[in-house]
Amino acid sequence: MRRLLPRLALTAALLAGVLIGAPVYATAATPSQVIDGAVTVMHTNDIHGSYKYSYNASKGTGTIGFDGLAVLYSAQNNAPDFLLDAGDTFHGQSFATMSEGKSIAELMNTFYANGYDATTPGNHDWSYGADKLRTMAGNGATSTPFAMLCANATSSNGVWSSSITKTLNRTWKDSEDSSTFDYKIKVGVVGAMDESLGSSLRADLVAGTSFSGAADAINAEAKRLREDEGCNVIVCIAHALNAKAFAAQLNGVDALVAGHEHINLDENVTGADGKPVRVVEAGSAFAEVGLLSIPYEYDTKGTETTNDDIVTVSASDGAETLYAAKDVNDLLADPDKGAFYQNQLDEVRNKIKPLDDAFESESNKVLGTSATDYFYGEDAAGTHGWEMVRTTDLRPSKAGDTAKAQTIGHVICGSYLNLTGADLAIENAGGIRGGIAAGDVTAGNVIAISPYGNTVETWTMSGADFLAALEHSLQISDDCNDSYELQQAYVAAGHTEQEAQDKYKWRDDSGSVLSFGGINVTIDWTQSEGKRIVSATLTKDDSTLDPAKTYTVATNNYIITNTTDFPTFANATKHTEWGTCEAALRALIGQNGWESKMASLAGAISFGSAAVDPTPTPAPTPKPSPKTDTTTTKVIAKKTTGKLAATGDRALAAVGACLIAGIVIIILGIIWKRRR
Template sequence: MKKLLLSASALTLCAGFSTAAHAEFTLNILHINDFHSRFDPITGSDSNCDADTDAAGECFGGIARLKTIIDDTRAKYQDGNSLLLSAGDNFQGSLYYTTYKSKVVSDFFNQMGFDVVATGNHEFDDGPEEFLKFIEAAKFPIIGGNFDVTKDEGLRGKIEGSIVVEVGGEKIGIIGATTEDTPEIASPGDVEFHDVIQYVRGASEALDAAGVNKIILLSHIGYTEDLNVAASLPLVDVIVGGHSHTLLSNTDEGAAGPYPTMVKNPEGVEVPVVQANQYGKYLGDIAITWDDNGVVTKAEGEPYLIDASVNADEDFKGQLAELAAPIEEATSQVIGSTTEKLEGAREVCRVQECSMGNLLADAILDRVADQGATIAFQNGGGIRASIDAGDITVGDVLTVLPFSNTLATVQVSGADVVEALENGVSDVENGAGRFAQVAGLKYTYTLSKPAGERVSEVMVKGEGDTWVPIDEDATYTVVTNNYVRSGGDGFESFASGENPYDFGPPLEQVVADYLAKLGGEYTPYTDGRITIK
C-alpha cells in the first residue's frame, strides 16, 4: 500500500515542498533495551555502584533515575505523540532478579507506563514458566514474534507476535523478533524459534494489507542483524533494537554508529535503526515523521545519558530500599579484594582474553585439578559485570555470575576441544556469548577466516611449565559450568562427551574459595592465552 518510496536525499529535498495536502505524523519513540534487572545505579564501567560513589555523582542509571527521565520526557511530549518501548532482556543480571525473579520487573515496569515490551532470550532463562508469570503480571502488552508457543500449554494463546496501537489517531503496527539462537542460549522448553526475516516479512505484509502503513520492528536480534533486516524488507519503517547492547550516538566517540543508523531497504528508502546501550544507562529518544503515504520523511534524535544530574524518583528509591535490605544483609560479606579492576565487559570478554575470564577459568580449573581436569572453559556470555579495584563482596561475585550455574566436568577428545573453540569464535562479529575464556589451554584465532576454520595453534600444558600441541586423539577432562556442559551456547561437543557431571558447587562459591586460597588479595592479569590474528 505504500506507493511512494524515496531516498534520503529526496526526503531532504521534498521536506521543503510539503503542503497541507500531505498530512505528516510525528511519533517520539522512547526506548530502552537489555535492562537486565539493573535496578541500582552502575559505575562508568557498568559495575555495581556503592552508595558513597553514587552520592559523589559518579554513577549512572538505576530504576529511580530512569523513572524520572521517562516521566520528564513524556511530559515534554504531552502535546504530541509518544511511545515507551523496551526491546527485551529485562530478566537476569542482578541480585534483584536472582532473589525476586520476574515479579520485581513487572512490579516496576507496571508503574513506568511501558506501551509495548519485546521478548529477549533471557526472558526464557528460567523456562517458559517464569516468562508466563511475567506475561500474566504485566499491565502492558508483551509481544513475541518469530517463535511458536503452541506446544507449551502455559504460553499457548498468551502472547502475540505483533500488535497495533493507536497514537494521535494513527495506527502503529509493532512487530516483535527474538534472536533465533535462543534455544542454544536460554531454556525455552517446547517453544520453537523460526527465521526472523521470514517472520517479519509476513507480519509486515499482513499489517500493510490491513491498512497499517506505519510499522516498527521492536527487535531483540542484535545491531548487525537489525541492519540486515532493514536492508532486506521493504515495509518495516523503523527498527528499535536490543540484544547486542549497542550504543548508537551522534556525540559519543565510543558509539558503534550514528543514532539513528540509516539503512537503505530494497526500495531505496532509508530505514532508521536505533539501540540504547544497556542496563538503563541511556534512554533512547527518536522522533520519526511519516508522510500521509506512510513513508518516513525524517528521523532524528539522540540517546540521553542518565547521569547524576537526573534526580532519582523518591517513591522508587523507597520501594527499592525495601527490596534491597534482605539482599544486602546476605551479600555484603567481603570475600577478598582486587588490586585493579577486574575487566568483565561484554565488549572485551566476548572477543578476547579478559582478566575476569582468567579469574573464573583459573578458579574452576583449580577446584578440580586434583580430579584430573586439565582444561577449563568459561563462556563469555556467563560474565555479566566487571569488579572495580577494592573489596570484593559476595554480591559482586553474584552480579558477575547471576545464573546460578554449578561446576561441571566432562571427558572429551582433543578434537572435541578444538571443535568447542571453533564454536566459541564462530560469531565473534556479533559479540556472541559463546566466546571461550580458558585455562590450561592456549589458542589462536583468525577473524578473517570463515567460521569453523578460525582456530589454530591449540596448546595444552605439558610437563612443568611447558606447552605442547593438543592431541586430537587423546581424552581430556574439561571443567566448565553446567550450562555450557549441557550444550548451551552451541557447545554440542561437550553435550555428547563421556562421564558428564553437572552437580558441582555453585560457581560463586568456587570463586570465593579460590580467592581465600590465594590469601584474599587478587591481582588481575592477562597472559596471552588467547591470541588474535
C-alpha cells in the same frame, strides 16, 4: 494560497450565519495543507537486570535505571508515545536472577505512568524457561501489563503474542486563528528474536518451543497490521545478531529497535522493499536510553472525511537522541526544575525499596557451609585479592611445595562442571571478585564472587587449542608475578601501593589469566611459554589430555570471545547457553559434600620439573633391548606430535653424541699425526 482557503471559507460561513441567523463555531477546520507530525519511541535493550540510577561524576559514567528513566520520561515536552525494550532484560544482575526476573518485570509495569508497552525476548531471558518468560508480563500491580512479543516463537504450552497496536489521538491547531482538526495515527509494534539465537538455548528450557525465521514472521505480521488493522506506522523490536543485516530483510517496517549487540546504533538501512528502515540500539546495562522520533505527513486531501486521508512515513528523516546517566544528573541539578525531577526519582525509588529489601533478605540466606578458606587473596579481608588470582594462586604457596591447595578459581570452575557436565572449565581472573571463608556461605557471598551477571556457556575446542590457551595464560601470569614481586619490594621500601603499581605496571591483559578445572595439571615454572605444562590428565577418567581430541569446555560468556589474548579460541564452536555464573555457584554450594565434589571435578595443580640433569656423567651405553627401544620410540613420537610427556631425552642424546664425536675426532687426529 492553500493556507488562505480555509480562512476564506470560514469568513463566508460567518457571513452566511449572520444573514440567516444560524450559530457558527470557529473551533474546527479541515486543513488543506499536509500536517507534519511524529511518533516518539523511548527505548532500552540489554539492561541485563540493571535497575537503579547511579552516577560517577569523576568518570562521567553511570547507570540510568528505572528511576533515572522516569526522570528522562518526565523531562519530555510531550510524553513519548511508546516505551519499548528489545530484550535481554530479566536476566543478569543478581537482583533479577534471584527472583527469576519478576523484580524487573514488576518495575517495567509500575515504575512510571503505565510502564512499558512491550518487550521481546533476548537469548538470556529464556534462562527461567519458556513458560515463565511468556507469562513474565503478569508480574506487577497494573491493569495494563507490558506485552511479551515473539512473532516467530511457537509453543505447545501457550500462545506467544506477535504484536500490539495503539491508536494515537492527534489534534492539529491553526497557529493563526486557533481552529483545530482532530485525526488519528495507528501504530503497530511487532517483536521477534533472531532464530539463530534459539539454537544455542538449553533444550530443557525451550522444550515444546520452536523458532521460525524471524524476518519472515515480522514481515507477515507487518503486512497483516497494515492491511487488516489499518496501521499507519510499523515499529519492530528484535533481538538480532546483526541489526543492520536483519533490517535489510524487512518488508513494510518503518523502524527497528534492536538489541543483542551492546552497541549504540542509529542508521538508515534499505529494507527488502527498497524503503528505508531506521535502525537504533542503545548500548547495554542501562548505560543509555534512546528516544526515536519517527516523522510522518498526514494529508487530508482537503476534505472533511478521513476515508481518503493519506499518511506518509519518512523514518529516514527521523531523529534519535541518546541519553546517559549524566543527563539524569544534569536534570536533577537543574536550578528551576531539579526538585521536580528529584521527586520523580524518589517516587520510583519508593517502588524499588521493597524489592531491594526482598533481595537483601534472599542474599542473607545460607546456601551451605565451607570447611576450608578459599580466599580472594591472602586473608579473609581479601588483601591483594585482585593481584593474587593473577599470580600466586597458580604458584607454590611456599618454597618446596609440590602441590597447590584448592583456590577460589577451582571452586568456580567446579561449579561450571557441576552444572554443565563439560570436560573442562575456565574462568578469567578479572571475573573473580571475592572469595569464601570457612563457615556459613550466604547467597551474598556468592554474588560478591561473581557480581557481573555473566553467564555460563559450553563450547567445543581441540585439546591443542585448549593447551595453547593455558600456556599463554601461564605466560601472562608469570609476567604479572614479576610485576607483583617488584611492587611488593617497592612497598617494603616505604612507597604506597599505588606508587608501586604506577612504577611497575601490570600487563594490560592481566585480567585474562585463566583458572582452570576438569584437569590435574603439573606445571614447571622454570620453563618458557609452551613448555610449562608437564602433564595434564582429565578428572573424568584420568586420561591424558589429547591435543587431537575435541573437548567440551565450560566458560563464562566473556573470556571465550577474547580471541586477541587467546587466538585459538577463534577455532571454538559455541554449543549451549546456561544460567548465570553466580547461579552455578549457588547450585554447587547448596549440595551436601560440595567441597569434595568440587575437588573431584576441578582437579588440582602440582609443580614438577620437565628437565633431567643437563650434565650427566659420560658412561658406556649398552645396546637397548628391543622392548626398551620400542618404548623409547613411543615416548619420542609422543613429544614430536605434541602429546604431553617428559622432556629432556633429546638433551641427553645430544650430549652423548657430542662426546662420541669428540672421541672419534681425537683418535683420527692421533692417527693422522703418527702417519705424518
